[in-house]
Amino acid sequence: MIEATTPVSETPTxxxxxxxxxxxxxSGKWTLLNPEGRPTLFxxxxxxxxxxxxxxxxxxxxxYAETVDRKYEYQRSPKAFVDATLGRLRDWGFxxxxxxVTEEFFDQGMPYTEIVExxxxxxxxxxxxxxxxxxxxxxxxxxxxxxxxxLCTPLRxxxxxxxxxxDNELGWGQPATDEMWGASDMVNRKGPTLLQAxxxxxxxxxxxxxxxxxxxxxxxxxxxxxxxxEIEIKRPxxxxxxxxxxxxxxxxxxxxxxxxxxxQYALAYVQQCSQAIRRHDPNHLILGARFGAPPGDxxxxxxxxxxxxxxxxxxxxxxxxxxMDEYWNGHERPILIGExxxxxxxxxxxxxxxxxxxxxxxxxxxxxxxxxxxxxxxGLAHPGVVGYTWYRWVQNAKGFVGYGLVDCNDEPSPFNVPxxxxxxxxxxxxxxx
Numbered sequence: 001m002i003e004a005t006t007p008v009s010e011t012p013t014x015x016x017x018x019x020x021x022x023x024x025x026x027s028g029k030w031t032l033l034n035p036e037g038r039p040t041l042f043x044x045x046x047x048x049x050x051x052x053x054x055x056x057x058x059x060x061x062x063x064y065a066e067t068v069d070r071k072y073e074y075q076r077s078p079k080a081f082v083d084a085t086l087g088r089l090r091d092w093g094f095x096x097x098x099x100x101v102t103e104e105f106f107d108q109g110m111p112y113t114e115i116v117e118x119x120x121x122x123x124x125x126x127x128x129x130x131x132x133x134x135x136x137x138x139x140x141x142x143x144x145x146x147x148x149x150x151l152c153t154p155l156r157x158x159x160x161x162x163x164x165x166x167d168n169e170l171g172w173g174q175p176a177t178d179e180m181w182g183a184s185d186m187v188n189r190k191g192p193t194l195l196q197a198x199x200x201x202x203x204x205x206x207x208x209x210x211x212x213x214x215x216x217x218x219x220x221x222x223x224x225x226x227x228x229x230e231i232e233i234k235r236p237x238x239x240x241x242x243x244x245x246x247x248x249x250x251x252x253x254x255x256x257x258x259x260x261x262x263x264q265y266a267l268a269y270v271q272q273c274s275q276a277i278r279r280h281d282p283n284h285l286i287l288g289a290r291f292g293a294p295p296g297d298x299x300x301x302x303x304x305x306x307x308x309x310x311x312x313x314x315x316x317x318x319x320x321x322x323x324m325d326e327y328w329n330g331h332e333r334p335i336l337i338g339e340x341x342x343x344x345x346x347x348x349x350x351x352x353x354x355x356x357x358x359x360x361x362x363x364x365x366x367x368x369x370x371x372x373x374x375x376x377x378x379g380l381a382h383p384g385v386v387g388y389t390w391y392r393w394v395q396n397a398k399g400f401v402g403y404g405l406v407d408c409n410d411e412p413s414p415f416n417v418p419x420x421x422x423x424x425x426x427x428x429x430x431x432x433x
Contacts, residue, residue, distance in 0.1 A: 010075055016368035019274055019283045020162045022109065022309055022334045022386060030334035031432060033161050034111070038098030039432035041380065042162070042387020043091075043424050044096035044113070046339060046403065048085060048105060050074055052394030052408065054168075056100035056115065058211040063408040064394045070387035071410060078104040084111050085393075092405070092417055093371055093424020095433065098389035099290065099338065107160050108197065113287065115165040116151055118144045124209060125198065130173035137205035144276045152281035163285025164271040165312060165338070169292035172299045173197055174262060175255075192248050194265065195258040199236070201287030207265075212236055228253040259298040266302035285309040290338040294326040294406050301331070310334045310386065316344035318371055318416040328384040337388035341403045348401060365400050380427050386395040390420060 017109050021033050031039040045403065047054045052064030068074045072081035087432040089095075089110065097105055097112035106112055119133045129173045133140050155161050173194035181360030191197065198211045219225040231242060232252055242249075249258075274286050290398035294300070303311050311333050315323050320340070327335055346352045347368050379385060401415045 016058065017283065018159060018309075023283065027383075028400060029383045030386050032162070032334075040095065040387075041427055041431040041433075042096050042111075042336060042389070043094045043428065044098035044387065044389040045089060045094055045393050046098040046389050047100045047392040047394065048089075048097050049100060049102040049393075050078070050081065054100045054392060056102055058120075061102070061165075064410070067408060067410050081110055088406075088412075092421045093426070093428060094390070096162065096387070096389075106155070107158055109160070109175055111160050111162050113162050113165060114151060114155065115168060115290075116144075116147060116273075116277070117167055118147060119167045119170060119278075121147055125199075125201070125205065127173065129171050129196050130191070130194060131171035132173075132194075132265070134205050134207045135265060135272060136210045138206070141272060144272060145279065148276040148280045152277055156281040156283055158284075161284050163287045163309065164277055164281075165287045165290050166270075166277075167289040169314065170289050172266065172295045174296040174299060175250075175258075180208040192243055193258050193262070195261040196239070196243065196249045196254075200239035202240055204329065211261060214264065214326065215257060217262075218257060224275065229257075230254075233372075262296075262298040263433065266299045267307075270302045270307040287336060288312050290314055291327070294323075297330065300327065304331065304333060308333075310336050311384075312336050314339035314391075315379075316341060316346065318375050319347045320341040320375045321382050324382045324385055326377060328382070334386050335382070335384040336386055338380075339391035339393045340376065340388045343366050343401050343403045346400070347372060347375075365415065368401055373423055374420065376423055377427065380431060 017037050020035060023031055023033050024189075025038075025039075026029055032042050034040045037072065047056075049056055049059060050068050051059035051061045051067050052068075053059045053062065062417070068081050072084065074081050086109060095111065097110055099113060099115045100326050100429055101112050121132070122133065122137065122140050124131050173192070175193055192200070195211060197216075198207050199215065201208050215225065219228060222233050222235070227292055231247070231249065233239065233242070256426065270288070277286055285306050287304050287310045290312040292314050294313075300311070311327050312332070313327050314337055315325065315337055316339070317323050320337070324335055324337070342348075348364060350358050353367070376388065380388060390405065391403055393404060395402045396407055400415065405413055405420070407413070407414055422427070
């Protein structure tokens, strides 16, 4: 367990046990401490691997792999590719490797992360907006222990490993905000929330049995349940028909049950993943499941110490600081930005700009340089943020800007690299190398 402490100065040098940890500075800002106990701002890149894609060890090689094999003779030895890539990253102000870095980069002089991807071990539960493992299935519990043993045991003594992501962008099936309960309609809802979806799944999965036991523990019988939820239900199987009809349960009584069940479900996920990792590696940070969007309070309340050391949040919005507030408020846990880039529509598409911005005459590249810089600098100043991860290493850019730092020919992005290099070095000087 990584507990917040208050060091005696703004540059703590306490004992970290020889591994990366997190600490709370007197200013109220969280920081990542390196194994020597010095603050460091995580500045990483996703997808650093031969395939050049997200997916890491599971990625299928594509055009970038052909370039790497030819340019660096990778099939003979990965060393030339690894050395050249790490040298470029350092020159560009990066100091860490994010999700989907592959094993040839481990312990080669740059801090790195590992993503275990527990949810892929057995078929997950799926519905619109929902993709989660069945945390009550004993097969999944057994599988995650085996996976943790396979991936975490060899790394338990690594001083360059920062920690483990458990999964990427799971779908928790939550409403947009807690305040939506009792509203007259459901804004941006495409399907039932987690509890309703699981109760009405056609297969008798362990999660479904657990969900029904949970519900009937809160209501005297089905008649009482129907009155509370304002539905007609005479037998549990009726929920299958209700879900198939497109009816979405949405009132205050159902909302309270949904929130309680969702929190219980997320907590079971977090506890089991954490315990599996800790059994095989007690030394490194647990970075949680990388959220694609804020999942709501019921879920976030489960992602806290001692089970999770750092909340991981991906973001492609301009107001990075405000987005991180959605994870921070009410929880105040350290946050690692798991993905960030300025190639998304809010940055590059004039349809997403203000009327004043469109009328200003500012070119799209100049706007992205201005807004992208401010977005990232503001986000890194957030009290919860311990660093960010650029998405990603390789991508064919369309237009003047893309998500990648190099293209499939291994040539640096003429737009992204100069700008991100300047920002990285400035932020390292301000928040910790």
